[in-house]
Amino acid sequence: MTKVGVILAGSGHKDGSEIHESVYTILALSKYKAEINIYAPDTKQKDVVNHFNGETVPESRNLLIEAARIARGKIKPLSEAKAENLDAIILPGGTGAAKNLSTFLEEGFAGTITPQLKELLFEMNKLGKPIGGICIFPVLLSLIFGEKGVNVTVGLDEKIGEEVQKIGAKNTPYPSSEIVVDEKLKIVTTPAFMNNAAFYEVFTGIEKLVKKVLELS
Secondary structure, eight states, X not given: OOEEEEEOOXXXXXTSOOHHHHHHHHHHHHHTTOEEEEEEOSSBOSOEEOXXXXXXXXXXXXXXXXXXXXXXXXXXXXXXXXXXXXXXXXXXXXXXXXXXXXXXXXXXXXXXXXXXXXXXHHHHHHTTOXXXXXXXXXHHHHXXXXXGTOEEOOXXXXXXXXXXXXXXXXXXXXXXXXXXXXXXXXXXXXXXXXXXXXXHHHHHHHHHHHHHHHHHO
């Protein structure tokens, strides 16, 4: 059974992982009989956002505890995720995932990925194990693997696509129901809610991504 790590960062697209993308990933992995291993950083999340009105609220929450809501409690700290113990990794998106796992929202394409996650993804790549990136994560993967000319899709936004290419990555503008596969680096991406897409389109793309990641494993 293929062992797949799913990396979450809280719960909710404005301050954590995008819930639909996370659930669709877990659903597809379950459908194709993969062993699902869910992880999240055991750290304080950057901020807490009221998802009804979009306002930041004066609360403090933990990424691991919040992500456990999506994982139904079956989750481990990100520090326990080891490349040698996994066959693949998939990263659902969400603005909150970008906030908590990178400095992209503050620094743009000069930003960096958190060291713990960056080291894990580098090691996965070094071992030739596939990585799947959803929504904002193709952008973040370009921050890591841009110098290797990684081919991703960040959706149909031409401006973001141009910025991705400036740092060495290649961008294929695709709708949310499609995936881009970098066969050399074994990186699979889909735009999800980076586009103004319907839920079924996002699910279609994520299911395709999961199938391809499992094929590459």
